[in-house]
Amino acid sequence: MDVINNLLNGFQTALTFQNIYLCFIGCLWGTIVGVLPGIGPMAGLTLLIPATFGMSPTGAMIMLAGIYYGAMYGGSTTSILMNIPGESASVVTCLDGYQMTRKGRGGAALFISAWGSWVGGTLSVIGLMLFAPFLGNFAMKFGPPEMFAVFMIAFILLGSLGRGSFFKTMPMVFIGLLIGTIGMDPLTGVLRFTHGINDLYDGIGFLPVAMGSLGISEVLLGTEESLVKIIHKVKLRELLPTREELRASWGPIFRGSGLGFVIGLLPGSAHVLSSFVSYTVEKRLAKNPEEFGTGRIEGVAGPETANNAATGGAMIPFMALGIPTGPTIAVMMIALLIHGVRPGPLFISEQPQIFWGLIASMYIGNIMLVILNLPLVGVFVNLLRVPFRILFPMILLISIAGTFSVNNSIFDLGILIAFGVVGYVFRKLEFDIAPGMLAMIIGPTMELAFRQSLMRSGGSFSIFLHSPIALTLITASFLLFCWNIYRGLRPQKALWEKALEEDEA
Amino acid sequence: MTKERGGSLLFLLVGIYGLIFSSQIPLGQWNDPGPGVLPLTLSILLFVSGILWFIAGKPKGGEKTGMDWRGIAKLVKTPFQIVLLSAAFVLGLTRVGFLLGTIIYLFLIFLWVCHFKLRVAIGLAIGLGIGSWLFFVKLLVIQLPAMGGWIF
Numbered sequence: 001m002d003v004i005n006n007l008l009n010g011f012q013t014a015l016t017f018q019n020i021y022l023c024f025i026g027c028l029w030g031t032i033v034g035v036l037p038g039i040g041p042m043a044g045l046t047l048l049i050p051a052t053f054g055m056s057p058t059g060a061m062i063m064l065a066g067i068y069y070g071a072m073y074g075g076s077t078t079s080i081l082m083n084i085p086g087e088s089a090s091v092v093t094c095l096d097g098y099q100m101t102r103k104g105r106g107g108a109a110l111f112i113s114a115w116g117s118w119v120g121g122t123l124s125v126i127g128l129m130l131f132a133p134f135l136g137n138f139a140m141k142f143g144p145p146e147m148f149a150v151f152m153i154a155f156i157l158l159g160s161l162g163r164g165s166f167f168k169t170m171p172m173v174f175i176g177l178l179i180g181t182i183g184m185d186p187l188t189g190v191l192r193f194t195h196g197i198n199d200l201y202d203g204i205g206f207l208p209v210a211m212g213s214l215g216i217s218e219v220l221l222g223t224e225e226s227l228v229k230i231i232h233k234v235k236l237r238e239l240l241p242t243r244e245e246l247r248a249s250w251g252p253i254f255r256g257s258g259l260g261f262v263i264g265l266l267p268g269s270a271h272v273l274s275s276f277v278s279y280t281v282e283k284r285l286a287k288n289p290e291e292f293g294t295g296r297i298e299g300v301a302g303p304e305t306a307n308n309a310a311t312g313g314a315m316i317p318f319m320a321l322g323i324p325t326g327p328t329i330a331v332m333m334i335a336l337l338i339h340g341v342r343p344g345p346l347f348i349s350e351q352p353q354i355f356w357g358l359i360a361s362m363y364i365g366n367i368m369l370v371i372l373n374l375p376l377v378g379v380f381v382n383l384l385r386v387p388f389r390i391l392f393p394m395i396l397l398i399s400i401a402g403t404f405s406v407n408n409s410i411f412d413l414g415i416l417i418a419f420g421v422v423g424y425v426f427r428k429l430e431f432d433i434a435p436g437m438l439a440m441i442i443g444p445t446m447e448l449a450f451r452q453s454l455m456r457s458g459g460s461f462s463i464f465l466h467s468p469i470a471l472t473l474i475t476a477s478f479l480l481f482c483w484n485i486y487r488g489l490r491p492q493k494a495l496w497e498k499a500l501e502e503d504e505a
Numbered sequence: 506m507t508k509e510r511g512g513s514l515l516f517l518l519v520g521i522y523g524l525i526f527s528s529q530i531p532l533g534q535w536n537d538p539g540p541g542v543l544p545l546t547l548s549i550l551l552f553v554s555g556i557l558w559f560i561a562g563k564p565k566g567g568e569k570t571g572m573d574w575r576g577i578a579k580l581v582k583t584p585f586q587i588v589l590l591s592a593a594f595v596l597g598l599t600r601v602g603f604l605l606g607t608i609i610y611l612f613l614i615f616l617w618v619c620h621f622k623l624r625v626a627i628g629l630a631i632g633l634g635i636g637s638w639l640f641f642v643k644l645l646v647i648q649l650p651a652m653g654g655w656i657f
Contacts, residue, residue, distance in 0.1 A: 408648060417592050
């Protein structure tokens with residue numbers, strides 16, 4: 001009953017004219033950044049952070065969350081119609097979605113994608129609504145040893161689930177953690193790695209590092225090849241799927257919802273992983289798996305549902321524990337911090353109007369997105385006619401203006417460009433940057449928890465063993481670490497990686 | 506030089522940098538760990554990772570060991586141009602202001618990087634520059650540098 005009452009209060013907050021408008025702006029902008037390759041939800045979020053300064057925290061969160069899950073809807077459009085993933089999470093949709101377009105069934109693929117996204121998104125919001133308060137209440141029992149243990153398992157999971165091997169991902173995590181130490185130590189005031197530069201006293205900002213290493217590097221990679229990319233003209237003959245296609249989609253949609261939600265809880269590339277895992281599952285369950293990659297509707301329905309369902313799952317650790325599970329969620333966290341709101345165990349109890357208002361707005365936003373992505377898909381497709389030679393300078397401008405807007409700092413712009421180069425180099429060397437970004441933002445909190453724990457125990461490490469929660473998590477971390485070492489010494493591709501290679505062959 | 510070895514050199518570089526400068530930060534005591542503990546630990550881990558990846562990144566039998574510098578130079582030419590122009594734009598932003606700076610930045614990108622014809626580059630730069638200014642400054646109300654004392 002509490003949940004229903006809280007949800008009704010949330011709808012009361014969300015259904016004001018201003019919040020509906022902000023939800024619409026977020027969903028629209030999210031769809032646009034999702035459709036346009038090269039601009040991700042992170043750039044889209046960063047750009048609108050200054051616009052939120054005059055808003056209430058609730059309104060700001062509603063709009064920014066709209067961009068986040070809106071981008072997941074928009075990313076599938078280019079995958080299906082042009083074989084170009086708008087977002088990294090939509091890569092796998094290219095395999096069957098584009099083949100459906102070539103067969104003249106692009107409209108049906110778009111419909112099922114939007115429909116699955118709505119179901120996945122809505123079910124994951126229900127999961128978020130039920131589990132986040134429970135986890136938040138549970139997390140209130142957490143002290144520094146427990147928080148350290150949570151972060152420890154989060155880092156091991158980051159290493160396990162990142163693209164590439166554990167041994168390739170962990171050095172990136174170490175680099176991210178090291179970058180996170182730059183600045184003034186919160187406990188002692190000692191300056192670390194600042195070299196007398198005043199701008200570094202508060203540390204390196206997450207936004208310029210993330211925008212540079214993920215956004216700018218993406219542009220640099222894209223410009224290596226020809227700048228003249230061919231845009232295919234697409235005619236959408238029929239938007240509605242056939243009865244067979246609808247019937248074939250239900251199973252993948254519901255399986256994708258569950259998979260995406262659970263995977264979304266894990267730190268790392270949840271959206272990418274959930275879509276790949278869903279594709280693998282559907283292929284394994286299909287009567288004729290060899291047909292995957294030739295235009296099977298299940299190859300679109302499952303992955304697109306999963307990547308949207310991951311949004312709800314990803315918000316749970318963020319809101320209940322204060323742990324962002326991806327770079328985009330980390331940007332939302334920064335936006336909340338700017339408004340003086342700290343996500344964590346006390347967030348839901350102290351800021352119920354923000355939490356429940358956001359939940360209610362996500363229900364509304366998912367409906368808006370279905371309306372935007374279906375009848376108006378032709379409008380968004382026209383955005384893709386903009387030549388890449390004109391698009392990429394605009395992406396650079398958006399990144400520069402967005403970064404400057406947060407602190408009005410030229411130093412931040414220098415960081416943006418520098419990390420653009422760093423990100424480009426690491427990506428050319430095939431090292432995954434995203435785990436480093438997450439490590440950078442949650443590392444300082446983990447260090448604080450560790451040092452506080454040892455201060456409490458007088459230097460004894462047994463404090464981590466006396467707490468059942470910490471002991472369980474540390475044991476799980478150790479076992480996972482050993483399993484990763486074993487897997488690393490006997491390299492074997494994950495099932496979903498093999499399945500993807502089979503289809504691409 | 507394999508990709509793994511390239512990565513290992515970066516890890517070694519960062520690890521050595523971390524070792525040098527974190528040794529200057531107090532380590533504290535067991536019951537009160539200082540601010541130097543984590544940086545030192547990470548630097549050691551990065552240094553070790555660098556060495557391990559250097560060993561693991563040994564070229565396999567038959568694999569080319571030489572670097573195709575010409576090929577690399579050709580590949581990175583466009584990204585290098587973009588980084589150079591972006592750095593110049595950032596450095597000149599407060600001097601020339603956002604509007605003029607954007608027009609010059611876009612003009613140079615369209616002409617030098619994208620190889621548009623001169624008139625097309627000028628037209629696109631002015632049009633998109635003014636459009637960007639309207640979008641960021643007027644619509645999103647973002648505070649961006651103005652030129653001199655003029656307020657745009």
